[in-house]
Amino acid sequence: MVFVRTYQAYPLSENVSSSTIVPIVSFIVIIIYLLSLLWSEVFGYKVPVFGIKSLWEPIVVSNFRFFRHAEDVLVEGYRASKGEIFQFRRADTNMLVLPPKHVDDIRKLPNDVASPTVAHVHNLMGSSTNMHIILRSNLHFRTLQLKLTPNLNWLTRPMQEEVNFAIEKDLTKSEDEWVTIKPYHTLLDFVARVSARIFLGKPLCRNPEWLEISTQFTENVFVSLVILRLLPMWTHGIVSWFMPSSYKGTAYIRRAKKLLVPEILRRREKESGGIGAEEQDKNKQNLLSWMMEIATPEESDPASLAHLEVVMSLASIHTSQMNAVHVLYDLLAHPEYLDPIREEIRDVIKETGPWMTWSKSVFSKLRKLDSFMRESQRFNPPTLLSMHRVLLQKAQLSNGTILPKGAHISMAVNAIQNDPEVTSDPEIFDGFRFYKLRQREGEAHLHQFSTTESNVLNFGHGPNSCPGRFFASLEIKIILIRLLMDFEFKFKHENKRPENLRAHEFIFPNPDAEILMRRRPASERLEI
Numbered sequence: 001m002v003f004v005r006t007y008q009a010y011p012l013s014e015n016v017s018s019s020t021i022v023p024i025v026s027f028i029v030i031i032i033y034l035l036s037l038l039w040s041e042v043f044g045y046k047v048p049v050f051g052i053k054s055l056w057e058p059i060v061v062s063n064f065r066f067f068r069h070a071e072d073v074l075v076e077g078y079r080a081s082k083g084e085i086f087q088f089r090r091a092d093t094n095m096l097v098l099p100p101k102h103v104d105d106i107r108k109l110p111n112d113v114a115s116p117t118v119a120h121v122h123n124l125m126g127s128s129t130n131m132h133i134i135l136r137s138n139l140h141f142r143t144l145q146l147k148l149t150p151n152l153n154w155l156t157r158p159m160q161e162e163v164n165f166a167i168e169k170d171l172t173k174s175e176d177e178w179v180t181i182k183p184y185h186t187l188l189d190f191v192a193r194v195s196a197r198i199f200l201g202k203p204l205c206r207n208p209e210w211l212e213i214s215t216q217f218t219e220n221v222f223v224s225l226v227i228l229r230l231l232p233m234w235t236h237g238i239v240s241w242f243m244p245s246s247y248k249g250t251a252y253i254r255r256a257k258k259l260l261v262p263e264i265l266r267r268r269e270k271e272s273g274g275i276g277a278e279e280q281d282k283n284k285q286n287l288l289s290w291m292m293e294i295a296t297p298e299e300s301d302p303a304s305l306a307h308l309e310v311v312m313s314l315a316s317i318h319t320s321q322m323n324a325v326h327v328l329y330d331l332l333a334h335p336e337y338l339d340p341i342r343e344e345i346r347d348v349i350k351e352t353g354p355w356m357t358w359s360k361s362v363f364s365k366l367r368k369l370d371s372f373m374r375e376s377q378r379f380n381p382p383t384l385l386s387m388h389r390v391l392l393q394k395a396q397l398s399n400g401t402i403l404p405k406g407a408h409i410s411m412a413v414n415a416i417q418n419d420p421e422v423t424s425d426p427e428i429f430d431g432f433r434f435y436k437l438r439q440r441e442g443e444a445h446l447h448q449f450s451t452t453e454s455n456v457l458n459f460g461h462g463p464n465s466c467p468g469r470f471f472a473s474l475e476i477k478i479i480l481i482r483l484l485m486d487f488e489f490k491f492k493h494e495n496k497r498p499e500n501l502r503a504h505e506f507i508f509p510n511p512d513a514e515i516l517m518r519r520r521p522a523s524e525r526l527e528i
């Protein structure tokens, strides 16, 4: 509106017609653009650029190439650079990709020198997607490390109960008739329910509004970031205004606050009223109560705690759900693994007792399932890049290389883990690859789904690696074991694994893919 009025109030002079303005403006834009390319050529990183056809190619073109063909760009860069740093162009940054020899250098850098959080916020287009809250405090990270992971041993039971509930509610009871499901959606519902039980406790975990917020916020953030990443940074503020995903995301945060703030105040009041003993009952403990317990006074604002709960859902639900969907698809694509995995589950029941009595340590006996999950993740990583850091100060690597302040660095996880020097015959899907490695002398505790290694970076590596990975491993196993023991599955179309979808560095299972399922006979099912 303002532009229209200004235009009308100051009409163009008669000498400068609109037909002369257009070429002048175009000329200025081209000159500015060429100067910016020249600037980045002279002052930019002196390492090879991949994913471009020429140095003068508009960034919008190379950015779009990365959006479509990220894997090709990264694999080409990784192979051609032979252990040295390379870069590629995204609309938001020229990203430096470091070789695995620098993993130790990066993991040792303190967060005030190389920040993972600033990098995550940047990657998730934080200021347009409500993710910037994690810059204010690391309460979410501490709560997972100090509270959730140490309590996993007894959290198995509530997680199993929630899976039982979801199965009874949502899945077929027929042993004869095959019914169609979309695993992406079914497993999203399961993971959201199990996570909600641990994040909020009962009865709030079954609140349909929370289940919607905790899944749909993430979907909207991803839609926003996939679109925004295609556009120059300076347009993001304006474009966000017109993107339904952007204001839907903000609305979900508002709804979460409306739902959770009264709950937080109610819990506080109970505590101050001396009913703390009830809260001491560990069955009443959950992520929200733990966050409230360890938050500093500055971190205790109820609205911020509610916002962090949503952020935690973003970090946890789709990551675990996509992993579970990939494992299910890979099991159907390689059905020869199903019997040994089911047999392993039955053996553990014989050895340690019924399913509903399993504590976390019992799950570590499922080495074949664990190995299969890790191999499935190797073939279907959630992202091709990991160990993102933004340099808040310049830093020196062990070979003397200086990384300048402001650089955004990362590692090409998938290119690394599929390098034949890291994984033998990487193109072969060997579901028991890691099971076999663990049988080697001294390696029994290595190569697990949740173990990070200097060349297996799907959860990062070092002090900033994913603090939720032990929970994720347990959650995925609890859901899959019930599904595999109680149901049969088969692909619906051409007995073929549905193709994954790709956008930028992200890989997703196809949300619309369908499979068929029916219940196994009672004698084969788990005893509940």
Ligand code: HEM
Pocket (backbone or CB within 6 Å): 116, 117, 120, 134, 140, 141, 144, 312, 315, 316, 317, 319, 320, 323, 382, 386, 387, 388, 457, 458, 459, 460, 461, 464, 465, 466, 467, 468, 469, 471, 472
């Ligand atoms: C298969 C599932 C998952 C995958 C593949 C995954 C992967 C990752 C990766 C790659 C990072 C970044 C590590 C780095 O910076 O070096 C990360 C960070 C993180 N993850 Fe996970 N994750 C998963 C599940 C979870 C779950 C279940 C939770 C919560 C219960 C969680 C919470 C977090 C948090 C809070 C961070 C740190 C964010 C920050 O720096 O503020 N993740 N995860």
